[in-house]
Amino acid sequence: xxxxxxxxxxxxxxxxxxxxxxxxxxxxxxxxxxxxxxxxxxxxxxxxxxxxxxxxxxxxxxxxxxxxxxxxxxxxxxxxxxxxxxxxxxxxxxxxxxxxxxxxxxxxxxxxxxxxxxxxxxxxxxxxxxxxxxxxxxxxxxxxxxxxxxxxxxxxxxxxxxxxxxxxxxxxxxxxxxxxxxxxxxxxxxxxxxxxxxxxxxxxxxxxxxxxxxxxxxxxxxxxxxxxxxxxxxxxxxxxxxxxxxxxxxxxxxxxxxxxxxxxxxxxxxxxxxxxxxxxxxxxxxxxxxxxxxxxxxxxxxxxxxxxxxxxxxxxxxxxxxxxxxxxxxxxxxxxx
Numbered sequence: 663x664x665x666x667x668x669x670x671x672x673x674x675x676x677x678x679x680x681x682x683x684x685x686x687x688x689x690x691x692x693x694x695x696x697x698x699x700x701x702x703x704x705x706x707x708x709x710x711x712x713x714x715x716x717x718x719x720x721x722x723x724x725x726x727x728x729x730x731x732x733x734x735x736x737x738x739x740x741x742x743x744x745x746x747x748x749x750x751x752x753x754x755x756x757x758x759x760x761x762x763x764x765x766x767x768x769x770x771x772x773x774x775x776x777x778x779x780x781x782x783x784x785x786x787x788x789x790x791x792x793x794x795x796x797x798x799x800x801x802x803x804x805x806x807x808x809x810x811x812x813x814x815x816x817x818x819x820x821x822x823x824x825x826x827x828x829x830x831x832x833x834x835x836x837x838x839x840x841x842x843x844x845x846x847x848x849x850x851x852x853x854x855x856x857x858x859x860x861x862x863x864x865x866x867x868x869x870x871x872x873x874x875x876x877x878x879x880x881x882x883x884x885x886x887x888x889x890x891x892x893x894x895x896x897x898x899x900x901x902x903x904x905x906x907x908x909x910x911x912x913x914x915x916x917x918x919x920x921x922x923x924x925x926x927x928x929x930x931x932x933x934x935x936x937x938x939x940x941x942x943x944x945x946x947x948x949x950x951x952x953x954x955x956x957x958x959x960x961x962x963x964x965x966x967x968x969x970x971x972x973x974x975x976x977x978x979x980x981x982x983x984x985x986x987x988x989x990x991x992x993x994x995x996x997x998x999x
Contacts, residue, residue, distance in 0.1 A: 696719060698759065699759055703716050703720070712987065716985075725983040726740055728740050728775060728776060729985045739751070739785070774789060774833060784810070785807070786807050787805070787806055787807075788832065802829070802831035803833050821868060824870055830848050838889050843860065843863065844859070846886065855882070855883045856884060858873075858878055877923050882901055882903060883902075893915060904932060907935065909926055933953060936954050936983075937953050942990055949992060
């Protein structure tokens, strides 16, 4: 009898020992994040209709938005909204495998929408974080920049008084290859609640911002600009502009530097829900955006079970907001059209 108890006790200790042998980070990474290999986190590329990006992996039951890959395709940055605040997170390819996402080193409780520079070495974003030693957050979100160093991301810097006015907000900044900065703001001189502005990067400094004019801005809310690296087109969001709460619009730059009248990107992209936070992959192959459209049936003919309800709430397409991607040929088609 004592021998049998001893064998059971020994077996129990061996189990505990084997579970605790591997470092906790290694175990959790293995248990909580799947094995992903290859470009675009190993996901099958979309066609001409938008698809949820990395469902159940990146796009889950939470509010995920913005999508930026580095030019080498080995790092991916996005944002998670929700209580207690939004946070910029990233995953990268290590030893031919994508690792579990983690927050960026400079993350704070004050930070908002962001974008990655075309060379992948700068993150520009909006934030009301305190500055100049103050403990009080700013009254408005302003544009900040963090630059890559040999050891990671450097300390963020405010982009200065020409971009960030004291009594207005500046948000969703986007950089071109030349360093020119595009953003939306409610500053004076605009045409609506918020307009899209551009500041040229000249001599290492940002110049006085210019309103992009009537081809792009309206009396409505024009926000979330993504500028093509070569500044040949701009994609942005407009509230109450067509199909739903926010729609994606696009404008192309003419040879003389002017912008074509912005057009709605159509029902192929937009829905009755919100479409926001556009971006295009560095290789120009895919358009990314965020939508809070629902992919589940709006109602059930039979009473839904508790288990079915929980499954829907814990999955993408539940209306919280997911990252979508689509073949960027949609951009070329709109230019031809």
